[in-house]
Amino acid sequence: MARQLDEQIIGHFPVGRRLRVLDVGMGQGTQALRLARAGHQVTGVERDPTMIEAAREALAAEPAGIQERVHLVEGDGQETGVHFLPGSFDLVLCHGVLMYVDEPDPLLAGLGRMLAPGGVLSLLVRNGDALAMRPGLAGDWAGAVAAFDTVGYRNRLGVSARADRLDALTESLAGIGAPLRAWYGVRVFTDQAPDGAARPSDPEMETLLAAEERAGRTDPYRRVAALLHLCGSRG
Template sequence: MTNSWTTPARPGEPLADRYAHRSGTLRGTVRHRLVDRALAEHLPAAPPQRVLDVGGGTGVQARLLAERGHHVTVLDPDATMLARARASWLPYASDAPGSVAFCRGFGEQAPLLVGTGWDAVLCHGVLMYLEDPAPLLHALAQCPRPGGIVSVLAYQADALAIRRGLTRDWSGVLRALHDPVEDNSIGTVSRGVDRATVLRILAEHRIDLLQWYGVRVFTDHLEDECAGDDLDEVLQAEWEAGRIDPYRRVARHFHLITRAGQDREATDPRPPAP
């Protein structure tokens, strides 16, 4: 299993610190808020859902879901990321109607580590660090209950050159047009992911597409820019463009919302590991 996050090309880089910083920028805010809005469209508000967040990192998405009353377990192999997630949750925990729990481990082992029968399974910003995403996708497909949601966010292989062009990195454009692998801004290697391949693998497990969105159509090239007074307008523009062609096809990320078939064999859910 080759994972460029856990075995970065430049060992010693503070990946968790850089990721946490990026989450607080306009780009990071747009990503998390748009994904959360899409999840709200498809996750029932009541009763609260049991959500597994595979590769949940610093827990931003988990916290947003818990604040709406859902019960989330974050599964992540990076101890530093999990420590940040725990620390960020503490100030919110007493007032939130939902909950967040944490488990260290790789997503490929999710059925063994945290069990099955989840109402929703999330995998956001993980596939692009894997040389072969298929083993993780097969593991994720075992985790939802019949009728449960599987949400996948990854870099679009066909759109990697867009940001390079908008920042006038012409050599980067030429590389991205021919090779979906890049050195990214947080200090590791990432890859564009083929949306059709993800859908094909999930469909093998009778998990089918409900809706897909583009995330960061207009703001991906803004690097460290902070959110401003126009954030609400930015989010609305990104949301509306990310739901329609051709805009969603040139966004940095694709966001797939899929659902497990009701005819899948049900499995007994096991409680999340402590």
């Protein structure tokens, strides 16, 4: 999934351009480090002390040149205006965060203000239009029926979360001056893979990624993906 997201994001910028990146809710810093290794300047924001400590440890294991390209901030993604000037970033990532935010519009508005002209806001959210797919494919018919009428769900860790619908987010992005440029489905075929499943062989993995990438850009498959990846652009 990570490589798929990277390719979808970087495709919106000229080849070889070095980006100023803000990663909000960066977790352990996996994506931040991957982008820094690719030559980009990355600022990661995370409020969970355990996660940011893990990110610091991972960063410390990197070569000095990569360490210099990463800045870690312990803080809340809803307070970006406290830490950064408007228009400071070419790319703002908000992946796997909105599902834990009850009212996403203030957060989105703050992230939109961080975008430089031509900048891209990348959102990864749970697909509220396809919540019935996981229980339905697992044979949980009652769960599938219930999922049609809600955007609330419990993730695999048992934590309550909220899904987002494509139409609503499209409207929200337009409202913050970063209208939707492109959207993709993520985990179209692999959402049912059990936790801890063995990694496929390299050739099989390449084929799997090719199938996911194609489905993620193609209707009707992308509309039933477990996750949606939306890219809004400032100007």
